[in-house]
Amino acid sequence: xxxxxxxxxxxxxxxxxxxxxxxxxxxxxxxxxxxxxxxxxxxxxxxxxxxxxxxxxxxxxxxxxxxxxxxxxxxxxxxxxxxxxxxxxxxxxxxxxxxxxxxxxxxxxxxxxxxxxxxxxxxxxxxxxxxxxxxxxxxxxxxxxxxxxxx
Amino acid sequence: xxxxxxxxxxxxxxxxxxxxxxxxxxxxxxxxxxxxxxxxxxxxxxxxxxxxxxxxxxxxxxxxxxxxxxxxxxxxxxxxxxxxxxxxxxxxxxxxxxxxxxxxxxxxxxxxxxxxxxxxxxxxxxxxxxxxxxxxxxxxxxxxxxxxxxx
DNA sequence: TACTTACTTAAAGTTTACTTTAAGGCTAAC
DNA sequence: GTTAGCCTTAAAGTAAACTTTAAGTAAGTA
Numbered sequence: 001x002x003x004x005x006x007x008x009x010x011x012x013x014x015x016x017x018x019x020x021x022x023x024x025x026x027x028x029x030x031x032x033x034x035x036x037x038x039x040x041x042x043x044x045x046x047x048x049x050x051x052x053x054x055x056x057x058x059x060x061x062x063x064x065x066x067x068x069x070x071x072x073x074x075x076x077x078x079x080x081x082x083x084x085x086x087x088x089x090x091x092x093x094x095x096x097x098x099x100x101x102x103x104x105x106x107x108x109x110x111x112x113x114x115x116x117x118x119x120x121x122x123x124x125x126x127x128x129x130x131x132x133x134x135x136x137x138x139x140x141x142x143x144x145x146x147x148x149x150x151x
Numbered sequence: 152x153x154x155x156x157x158x159x160x161x162x163x164x165x166x167x168x169x170x171x172x173x174x175x176x177x178x179x180x181x182x183x184x185x186x187x188x189x190x191x192x193x194x195x196x197x198x199x200x201x202x203x204x205x206x207x208x209x210x211x212x213x214x215x216x217x218x219x220x221x222x223x224x225x226x227x228x229x230x231x232x233x234x235x236x237x238x239x240x241x242x243x244x245x246x247x248x249x250x251x252x253x254x255x256x257x258x259x260x261x262x263x264x265x266x267x268x269x270x271x272x273x274x275x276x277x278x279x280x281x282x283x284x285x286x287x288x289x290x291x292x293x294x295x296x297x298x299x300x301x302x
Numbered sequence: 303t304a305c306t307t308a309c310t311t312a313a314a315g316t317t318t319a320c321t322t323t324a325a326g327g328c329t330a331a332c
Numbered sequence: 333g334t335t336a337g338c339c340t341t342a343a344a345g346t347a348a349a350c351t352t353t354a355a356g357t358a359a360g361t362a
Contacts, residue, residue, distance in 0.1 A: 006307065016308080021350065036359055037309055046295050054257045057250060062349070076273045083265035090258050093251060099208060100248050106205045107241050114234035122227045144197050157337065167338085168321065187329060188339055213319070 003041040012049055026066050027052060029073055058093050109139050154192040163200055177217050178203060180224055209244050260290050 009016045022028050023039070031045050048069075055065050068085060071078035112135065116126050126132060160167045173179050174190070182196050199220075206216050219236060222229035263286065267277050278284060 004307080005309095015351085017351065018349090020309090033309095034359095038359080039308085043295055047291055050291060050294055051257065051261075054254045056349095057254050058258070061347095076268075079265055079268045079274065083262065083269055086258055086261045086265060090255070090262060093255055093258060097248065097251050097255075100244060100251065103205045103208050104241070104244055104248075106202065107209070107237055107244060110202075110237045111234065111241060114230055114237060117227075117230045118234055123230065140198055140201060143201055144194055155338080166321085169319090171339090172320065184339095189329085190338085207319095212317095 001043060003046070005039045005041070008041045008046065008049070012046075012053065022052070022062075025062060027062065027069055029069060055089070058089055059096070060089070105139055109135055152194060154197070156190045156192070159192045159197065159200070163197075163204065173203070173213075176213060178213065178220055180220060206240070209240055210247070211240070256290055260286055 003011075005016045005019050008014075009019055019028070019039075023031060028045065028048065030042075030048060032040050034040055052065055055068070056062070068082065071082050109132075112132060113126060116129050116132055117123050120126060120128075154162075156167045156170050159165075160170055170179070170190075174182060179196065179199065181193075181199060183191050183193075185191055203216055206219070207213075219233065222233050260283075263283060264277060267280050267283055268274050271277060271279075
């Protein structure tokens with residue numbers, strides 16, 4: 001089973017321009033061309049693209065993704081480096097997840113805050129909800145206290 | 152307790168340039184100036200900055216963050232819209248976390264893959280580990296199968 | 303045959319969020 | 333009195349990942 005550039009683009013939510021751009025940048029070394037010059041994508045190529053999207057989604061730059069792909073092309077001598085790269089990305093990803101979790105706490109607080117404000121009819125009145133004020137202290141207190149202590 | 156621009160920059164991991172840039176862009180309407188023109192940051196301003204960092208970390212653009220801040224300045228008439236904004240951000244954030252989780256699965260697979268390759272001494276030999284091949288199917292199979300079916 | 307989809311090169315344009323440069327001036331602390 | 337840190341405006345520069353434009357060609361499908 002093979003796919004045209006248009007089919008792949010549609011399914012992965014990219015444009016054909018982007019796929020050609022990736023190809024030009026050396027990110028798709030395994031994509032072959034038909035006798036008439038059309039790009040032919042195999043399932044292996046789709047796997048590559050899925051990994052590219054994954055690494056991009058982790059915040060890796062295209063040039064670093066290219067470096068990884070170059071290593072793959074080089075063969076078994078780069079196995080250790082590739083393993084190290086993914087281990088590093090895992091740590092990075094774990095950090096990102098922690099940060100998103102911290103953001104989520106703040107956003108949940110703000111939702112509670114504005115829900116209370118909507119109920120009471122004004123921002124000023126929210127302070128009378130002691131429970132919310134404690135929550136605020138819990139979420140903002142740490143960061144701000146650190147600032148105060150070291151100032 | 153108040154802080155200078157330099158103190159705030161240091162603590163929040165920003166530069167003084169960036170803080171002045173934010174100020175210029177209207178993101179820090181509550182920062183006042185001393186008689187000699189120095190910016191004076193209060194704890195309230197730090198809270199603002201923490202929220203700005205949070206929204207930025209969620210992928211929101213500065214101009215949308217500014218819109219939020221403008222709403223805050225407008226007062227109680229915008230409470231409903233602000234609540235809606237945070238609810239939307241929560242959904243967005245939940246999606247992001249799901250995606251990171253999906254990325255993590257792929258990265259864990261790659262770590263297992265290259266660990267096995269390192270152990271066996273070659274990429275080619277990895278395919279003999281049936282367990283890994285099943286894992287690969289589980290992780291890549293779905294996405295690729297969807298492609299195949301609808302092609 | 304007409305239409306859709308694909309191909310090429312090469313350069314210019316876009317967006318976001320800064321960062322840098324320039325050039326000069328004020329003020330608080332040591 | 334000098335140094336460190338702060339201030340101003342205004343414009344130019346940077347990086348990343350595309351996107352767009354131009355201009356022409358070729359192959360496969362209804």
